[in-house]
Amino acid sequence: MVWFETILVVLTLFTGAVWLLDKLFLAKRRAARSGLLDEEPVVVDYSRAFFPVLAIVLILRSFVGEPFKIPSSSMMPNLLIGDFILVNKFAYGLRLPITNQKFVDIGEPKRGDVVVFKPPHDPENNWIKRVIGLPGDRISFEGNTVSINGQPLAYQTLGTYTGRGLPMGVDSAALLEEQLPGRPHKVLEVLDRVTGEGDWVVPQGHYFVMGDNRDNSEDGRLWTQTHFLPEQNLRGKAFLIWLNCEDWFCKGSFQPSRIGDSIQ
Structure with a gap:
């Protein structure tokens, strides 16, 4: 969330500035006035103690990896409500905190990557979807089938989804494997529902993203x-589930089997 990132940056800069000002x-001045070095104001004491911690957290969170919690069912069956995931923050380039401005170009999303991003219409929040279309691609979705540049993707039926987390009003969904080039993955499909049919050409500098829970995304x-x-x-590439817990206290919802699962 933007507010947390802003607070972290402000606190890091403030404590660092206080610590540096005191040191220089x-x-x-205190030593010259009193002959002692231990008469240190409380704000300086706290700044000196907290600045290294805040700086390390800011660097790791901004440029290495950041944790996120999955809040919805849109990426089922691969990501469930309550999954805590790690996001690689340097996979698509190093970006400044708050502004998200890229200052070092490292790589670009590949088809099939699961990405965390700020949607154009909801820039205050982070969303997660799968990259289906790359710049220049023609993507169509008709009858629950994705086509890329005129080639329909193949699907293998795996049966009926029996795991937890289906949205209210959906008793069952078909579990399929979608043969996305280079990244086959599982998707859910509600047999009597088709959501969001259309045909789109992805402009340069943009991507087309979809949820794996195709009729609830x-x-x-x-x-x-x-x-x-x-x-x-873009905020980064999701790559690992490090915890699954539907609520913060894991009352009756903890799934240790999901810990350490890579995100496909």
């Missing part, structure tokens, strides 16, 4: 302002 000027098919995800809105 204020400590010398608010993704590029349904966005009204633009159907595409701008490259500058």
Whole structure:
């Protein structure tokens, strides 16, 4: 969330500035005035103690990896409500905190990557979907079948989904394996429902994203302002589930079997 990131940056800069100012000027003045070095104001003491911790957290969170919690069913069956995931923050380039401005170009999303991003119509929040279309691709979705540049993807029926987390009003869903080039993965399909049919050409500097729970996902098919995800809105690549817990106290919902699962 933007507010947390902003608070972290402000606290890091404030404590760092206080610590540096004291080290360069204020400590010398106190020593000259009293002959002692241990008469340190409380704000300086706290800044000196907390600045290294805050700086390390900010660096790791901004440029290495960041934890997120899955809040919805849109990426089922691969990600469940309550999954805590780790996101690689340097996979698509190093970005400044708060502004998300990229200053070091490292890589670009590949088809099938599960990405965290800020949607164009909801820039205050982080969403997660799968990259289906790359710049220049023609993507169509008709009859629950994705086509890329005129080639329909193949699907293998695996049966009926029996896991937890189906949205209310959905008694069952078909579990399929979608043969996305280079990244086959499981998707859910409600047999009597088709959501978001259409045909789109992905512009340069943009991506087309979809949820794996095809009939219960608010993704590029349904966005009204633009159907595409701008490259500058990317936050990182999801790669690992490190915990599953539907609530913060894991009362009756803890699933240790999901710990350490890679995100396919």
